[in-house]
Amino acid sequence: MSTILKLENICYGYIDGGFKREILKNLSYEFEEGTFYTILGPSGSGKTTLLSIMAGLDKQESGKVYFDGEDVDKIGLYKYRRNKVGVVFQSYNLINYLTGLENILLAMTETDNKLPGNKSELAYALLEMVGITKTKADRMINKLSGGEQQRVAIARAIASNVDLIFADEPTGNLDTETEKEIIKLFQMLAQQYGKTIIAVTHSNEVSNLSDHRVFLNQGKLTDL
Amino acid sequence: MNALNRAWKYITRRPTKSVLLMITFFLIGNLVILGLGISQAAENAKVLTRKQMRAAVSYEVDYEKFWDYINTLTDEDEINNAYNNYPRINKETAEALTQDSRVKAFNFTQTAIGYSLGFDHVPVGNEDTKNTDYGSYIDENGVAHEYREPDIMIYGTQYPNMIEIADETYTITSGRFINQDDIDSASPHVCITEEMADVNNLRVGDTIAFSYNDLNYIDSLVQESGGEVSADDFREEYEIVGIFNNKNQVDPNSENFRWMSPYESPQNILVVPMSAYVESMLKMTTTEQKLHPEYYTDFDEEEYRRSMTEPSRIIYLLNDPLEVEDFVRDHQADLGEYLKLNANNETFKKLARPLDTLSFFSNVIVWIVIINAVVIISLVTALTLKTREYEIGVMLSLGVSKVKIVLQLFAELFLIALLSFTLASASGSMLAGRVGDMVLDYQTASEAEYSDLNNEGNYYWYGDNNYFTNVTQEDLLSQYEVKVSPVLIAEIYVIGTLVVMISIIIPSFMIMRLNPKQILLEQN
Structure with a gap:
């Protein structure tokens, strides 16, 4: 398996009460494609910050992020987010005046990646794949349950035909039963479709079901 | 799912938000239509009236x-000097003005009244009611002579391109009009009206005679001269080269008809x-000089010719009445001191004052x-943007550019504005019509209270012909609608689009400062 994402000497910190607090210190790591990773770590260890940097939502102070061997800075953060990665958030982050289908179409319209066939049909198929029926797909987002919204968010993350999906506490707002279904979805995406999933989580249930567990502490990543 | 979608x-x-914005835009639209509608109607009324006026x-x-200048002088010599050097029309300037492409025709004419000899004038139609006793005078030999009323008007034109020909007040029905050759060679050629030709059975090629003096007066001069001068010395014979139809007719309802x-x-x-x-005038003066040389000791023929051809006023007819103001403005500086181009604009401006006031305040309202x-x-938009930060953060996380987000915001406002302004176009026109009429009525009433508009509204007659058009304030206001x-x-x-574009500037800066990580982390 080849490396899809490579972190090289990543540093990140912020000023707190006049002192600089370093969150990530010369962090280096390589993520393989088609693997479901979970990143664990104590609160305040910088898990979400690391995920933001990897997802192109924030910029590291120093160091390099390489996607498929290409420097993310050179790709450009907007283009990177649009064409290379998908993100799933704890609170789903769907646009609430759009239907489930329209949320998917939004991502599909923005990406420069080639998508096979008719966009609407593809969006319905993706939603079907994550367990959202056509009837529910045409409902406004606030008419769906939390689990259904998270499924839509996962479908949106893969809608632009990307290979790398980040998830920030993806099951944090869900009950145990739904949590299991979402984990199954991630496993399916990694195993059947060769997607790389990197999820930040506190949940041992989630991390136990992932292919690879990584621990973030003192600004460094270590394999568990 | 593009920005417009x-x-x-x-x-x-x-x-809820859309309806509130729509109401705001609707009210704005109505007020803008009100202001622009009233202002445009006022401007249109002025333009339409101006177009109806002759471009003279x-x-x-x-x-x-x-x-005014004379009144500032106190020294007697200075005053006399000013009178002796009174301002005169500059012939070169006058001719230069004729070269302006806006000039359609021009009148540089001298006029004199005369007496028909051997042919009849066209009756005016008031002969039955008019008192024809003009009194008499007694000559040096004590003989009484009755005055004879002059019956013809002679126009001497310096140029063939007369206004009356250009604007078809005169239409040649037989022969031709006076041409440049006639003018250059001082040919005794004349054009007469159709009616005069009909009354006297005259045709092109016939000759008519007239005099600038009463025959009785001429007789007395001939007798006084003891044969030195004859009646022929006062007789002018002209060959008819053209007969024209004159659109101007005697108005039996006019005040001076009687x-x-x-x-x-x-x-x-x-x-x-x-x-x-x-030449006719010179001949007459030379004849009188023979009788009374003491009156003509300093007589200079060339100086006489020059003074006779010195215009006291030249009228230019422009192609378009709307070009009048520009024409005056463009040439005023070249005219010289105490000379002016008069387009009778002052009167028009006074008449248009209520419309100007209305237009001014309407424009102020629009601004x-x-x-x-x-x-x-x-x-x-800026306040509601706060509630949409989350949505913007999501779009940014999906890689939607900030420009596209601003574009969506613009499209939202634009669509609402479009709908509101369309509704406002219907209601605004009714509103503008009523409010405009009310304000104009009030304005006109106020103006009338302080000035005699009817007197100001009448264009004056100048010399023998009025080239300006009489308009009244009623004419002007009747054009106000x-x-x-569609314009x-x-x-x-366009205004709506500009308002939306300018309104979006501050929110756009706010969007540009947004960071997706911060927004989404706050949400989570």
Whole structure:
């Protein structure tokens, strides 16, 4: 398996009460494609910050992020987010005046990646794949349950035909039963479709079901 | 799911905010239409009235200014010197003005009244009621002579391109008009009216005779001279080269019809070359000089010719009445002191004062409304943007560019504005019509209270012919009509688009500062 994402000497910190607090210190790591990773770590260890940097939502102070061997800075953060990665958030982050289908179409319209066939049909198929029926797909987002919204968010993350999906506490707002279904979805995406999933989580249930567990502490990543 | 599509979904699925914005835009639209409609109607009324007026401009001495100057002088010699060097029309300047492409025709004419010899003038129509006793005079030999009323008007023209020909007041029905050859060679050629030809059975090629003096007076001079001069010395013979139809007719309802002399009738006009006219005048003066050389000790023939051809006023007819103001403005500086181009604009401006006031305040209202609209829409958009930060953060996380997000915001406002302004076009036109009429009525009543508009509204007669058009304030105001024209609607949409564009500037800066990580972390 080849490396899809490579972190090289990543540093990140912020000023707190006049002192600089370093969150990530010369962090280096390589993520393989088609693997479901979970990143664990104590609160305040910088898990979400690391995920933001990897997802192109924030910029590291120093160091390099390489996607498929290409420097993310050179790709450009907007283009990177649009064409290379998908993100799933704890609170789903769907646009609430759009239907489930329209949320998917939004991502599909923005990406420069080639998508096979008719966009609407593809969006319905993706939603079907994550367990959202056509009837529910045409409902406004606030008419769906939390689990259904998270499924839509996962479908949106893969809608632009990307290979790398980040998830920030993806099951944090869900009950145990739904949590299991979402984990199954991630496993399916990694195993059947060769997607790389990197999820930040506190949940041992989630991390136990992932292919690879990584621990973030003192600004460094270590394999568990 | 492009920006326009998202914008449409947002405004239809967030109806409360959309309706509030729509009401705001609707009110703004109505006020802008009100202001622009009234202002445009006022401007249109002025333009339409101006178009109805003759595009005449007179190059003349500014006597008012000259008298003002005289009044500032205290020294007797200075005053006399000023009088002796009174302002005169500059012939070169006058001719240069004729070269302006806006000039259609021009009148540089000298006129004189005369007496027909051997042919009849065209009756005016007041002969039955008019008192024809003009009194008499007694000559040096004690013989009484009755005065004879002059019955023809002779126009000497310096140029063939007369206004009356250009604007078809005179239409040649037989022969031709006076041409440049006639003028250059001082040919005794004349053009007469159809009516005069009919009354006397005259045709092109016939000869007519007239005199600038009463025959009785001429007889007395001949007798007085003891044979030195004859009646022929005062007789002018001209060959008819053209017969024309004069659209101007005697108005039996006019105030002076009852007293009108035949020479005042448009049918008794004779047009001759000015050079021939000057030669006739010179001949007459030379004859009188023979009788009374003591009166003509300093007589200089050339100086006499020069003074006779010196215009006191030249009228230019322009192609377009709307070009009059520009023409005056462009040439005023070249005229010289105490000379002016008079387009009779002052009167028109006085008449248009209520419309100008209306137009001014309407424009002020439009500007106030537009500025307020920008401020209100900017604030509303900026304030509601706070509630949409989450949505913007999501879009940024999906890689949607900030420009596209601003574009969506613009599209939302634009669609609402488009709908509101379309509704406002209907209601605004009714509103503008009623409010405009009310304000205009009030304004006209106020103006009438302080000035005698009717007197100011009448254009004066100058010399023997009035080239300006008489208009009254009623004429002007009758053209005032508030209409929502396609141009006005287009203007409303342009203004609406500009308001939306300007209103979006501050929110755009706010969007540019947004960071997706911060927004989404706050949410989570």
